[in-house]
Amino acid sequence: MNLIIFGPPGAGKGTQADFIVDKFNLYQLSTGEVLRNEIKNKTELGKEISSIINSGSLVSDDIVKKLVENYISNNKYKNRLIFDGYPRNLNQVQTLNELLTKYAQKIDLVLKLSVSLETITKRILERKTIEKRSDDSEELAVKRYKTYEKSTEPVIEYYKKLNLLKVIDGERTIDQINKEISDIITLI
Numbered sequence: 001m002n003l004i005i006f007g008p009p010g011a012g013k014g015t016q017a018d019f020i021v022d023k024f025n026l027y028q029l030s031t032g033e034v035l036r037n038e039i040k041n042k043t044e045l046g047k048e049i050s051s052i053i054n055s056g057s058l059v060s061d062d063i064v065k066k067l068v069e070n071y072i073s074n075n076k077y078k079n080r081l082i083f084d085g086y087p088r089n090l091n092q093v094q095t096l097n098e099l100l101t102k103y104a105q106k107i108d109l110v111l112k113l114s115v116s117l118e119t120i121t122k123r124i125l126e127r128k129t130i131e132k133r134s135d136d137s138e139e140l141a142v143k144r145y146k147t148y149e150k151s152t153e154p155v156i157e158y159y160k161k162l163n164l165l166k167v168i169d170g171e172r173t174i175d176q177i178n179k180e181i182s183d184i185i186t187l188i
Contacts, residue, residue, distance in 0.1 A: 114170050
């Protein structure tokens with residue numbers, strides 16, 4: 001099973017993806033984490049990514065495509081991926097569909113964590129204190145939330161029309177969200 005988990009930065013996608021990975025023996029492909037690793041390793045690509053992220057913008061589709069194909073093409077991950085933070089726009093949806101088709105795979109489920117801007121801002125500030133992430137600030141949180149909402153709305157509608165979308169109330173406790181997600185996955 002391949003699935004996608006959506007939600008604005010700070011919605012808890014990583015936390016929920018970790019839960020799904022452990023319970024259902026899947027692999028998480030967090031484009032954000034892959035991008036942060038490039039930055040941490042100070043690669044040329046990492047320097048370019050850092051500049052883009054720190055300005056509050058999203059990284060180009062071409063950069064992300066290269067990183068995503070590395071996972072989809074690996075038999076270790078075949079039909080066992082959780083896409084966290086990808087695809088974010090219709091161009092990326094098309095790219096993902098092409099890559100999945102190329103490697104004889106598909107998306108089985110799309111989860112959307114629905115969380116308010118107020119909650120996101122609070123979580124981002126808490127995360128900044130705990131995780132010391134350089135890409136976390138209130139100003140960037142608001143900008144990234146608005147960018148996320150605008151860019152992913154057509155993507156959410158696309159998967160909704162395919163009847164793959166399940167919306168999860170991301171304002172609840174981690175355990176409540178875990179249970180709802182587990183119940184949904186078990187039915188597939």
